[in-house]
Amino acid sequence: MSETPRLLRALGGETLDRPPIWFMRQAGRSLPEYRELRTRATDFIAFCHNPEMAAEATLQPMRRFPMDAAIVFADILLIPRALGQEVWFEAGEGPRLGELPDITRMAGEVEASTGRLSAIGETLARVRAELEPERALIGFAGGPWTVATYMIEGRGSNREAARTFAYEHPEKLDALLRVLVDSTARYLIMQARSGAQALKIFESWAEGLAEDVFERIVIGPHRAIIEQVRAAGVTAPFIGFPRGAGALVETYARAVPVEGVALDTQASAELGRRLQAGGKTIQGALDNLLLRAGGPALDARVETLLAQWSGGPYIFNLGHGVMPDTPIAHIARVVERVTGKPAKAVAAE
Ligand code: CP3
Numbered sequence: 001m002s003e004t005p006r007l008l009r010a011l012g013g014e015t016l017d018r019p020p021i022w023f024m025r026q027a028g029r030s031l032p033e034y035r036e037l038r039t040r041a042t043d044f045i046a047f048c049h050n051p052e053m054a055a056e057a058t059l060q061p062m063r064r065f066p067m068d069a070a071i072v073f074a075d076i077l078l079i080p081r082a083l084g085q086e087v088w089f090e091a092g093e094g095p096r097l098g099e100l101p102d103i104t105r106m107a108g109e110v111e112a113s114t115g116r117l118s119a120i121g122e123t124l125a126r127v128r129a130e131l132e133p134e135r136a137l138i139g140f141a142g143g144p145w146t147v148a149t150y151m152i153e154g155r156g157s158n159r160e161a162a163r164t165f166a167y168e169h170p171e172k173l174d175a176l177l178r179v180l181v182d183s184t185a186r187y188l189i190m191q192a193r194s195g196a197q198a199l200k201i202f203e204s205w206a207e208g209l210a211e212d213v214f215e216r217i218v219i220g221p222h223r224a225i226i227e228q229v230r231a232a233g234v235t236a237p238f239i240g241f242p243r244g245a246g247a248l249v250e251t252y253a254r255a256v257p258v259e260g261v262a263l264d265t266q267a268s269a270e271l272g273r274r275l276q277a278g279g280k281t282i283q284g285a286l287d288n289l290l291l292r293a294g295g296p297a298l299d300a301r302v303e304t305l306l307a308q309w310s311g312g313p314y315i316f317n318l319g320h321g322v323m324p325d326t327p328i329a330h331i332a333r334v335v336e337r338v339t340g341k342p343a344k345a346v347a348a349e
Helices: 006-011 032-038 044-048 051-064 078-082 103-107 110-116 118-130 144-153 160-168 170-194 211-231 246-255 269-277 288-293 296-309 328-339
Strands: 069-071 087-090 094-097 136-142 198-203 238-242 260-262 281-286 314-318
Touching: 006 136, 006 198, 006 314, 032 051, 044 051, 044 078, 044 087, 051 069, 051 118, 078 087, 078 110, 078 144, 078 170, 094 144, 103 170, 110 118, 110 170, 118 136, 118 170, 136 144, 136 170, 144 160, 144 170, 144 198, 144 211, 160 170, 160 211, 170 198, 170 211, 198 211, 211 238, 211 246, 238 246, 246 260, 246 269, 269 281, 269 296, 281 288, 281 296, 288 296, 288 328, 296 314, 296 328
Parallel strands: 069 136, 136 198, 198 238, 238 260, 260 281, 281 314
Antiparallel strands: 087 094
């Protein structure tokens, strides 16, 4: 059997006997062993910057489930912090950010920001050394627009303030996006050199954008990141996740040289097949709420997804991350259906 990880074969455009599988947020609060590990860190940011703990969190779901890929345990908000903006997490409420620093000042921090993220490189190296060769390791960063929404609004929100900012202060937003493109490209280059074999851009808030705005603040920055990463000689495939882009997903896929396009819950069978026919590998789009709900509806949807997309390059995944209160048995059942391999019990149970 080929040792090239199934995930990388799929991203290389191969149609496989079964799709590789991994889940967004497969590490994290749905696992009791994660909740136990989490109590040992003072705060979430410190956890992400501790290679020993972050590597352990990355590997936890790999021990339990026969996933074909691990995703490094980190967060999209580590970049604003590395650029000098304060970031913290309020228990039960999510991320909070301090005032947006002066953009020219942040531009001067781009080079130093990569060094401030070196712990994530160490995490990747540790995980790659422990993971079986047939299982791939994914590195990631947030899409510049999504990260900018948090930097502008100071928290997760409906993004109205950030979208208004895009119209009222276009030069300022473009300058901020340039800083994020440059720091993100350097960060992804560092991740690839540290062991990441595929790179994912999480543009989680790509919804509700007018076409011209989408082209300017999503497509342009994604193209620029990939151009910089390729110019550095990094060949790892990219997965772009323009979550919520709806009808603009195909515009995205045509314009951005990603190997894979991650689809959200709404993606139609037809859309996925058109993307495959256009040369893209697709990933997604199982509803994370259905994964949590379980039962015959989940089984039926898994069969539908496998039937509609397995004829082309396809990576089985969710349309968004695993919800913290998802029963482990539901995850185990889906992974076993796709891989034919059972999950294992771990000591924490
Ligand atoms: O397993 C994986 O997918 C890898 C790890 C990962 C995390 N965050 C860990 C995390 C990844 C890929 C992310 C990406 C991320 N972070 C996104 C994009 C993906 C998406 O879900 O749309 C976004 C928008 C963020 C920002 C962020 N980080 C939010 C909104 C929150 C709060 C969520 C909450 O429910 O508290 C986080 C914190 C976070 N990131 C947690 C984890 C496991 C929970 C924090 C904890 O354990 O205390």
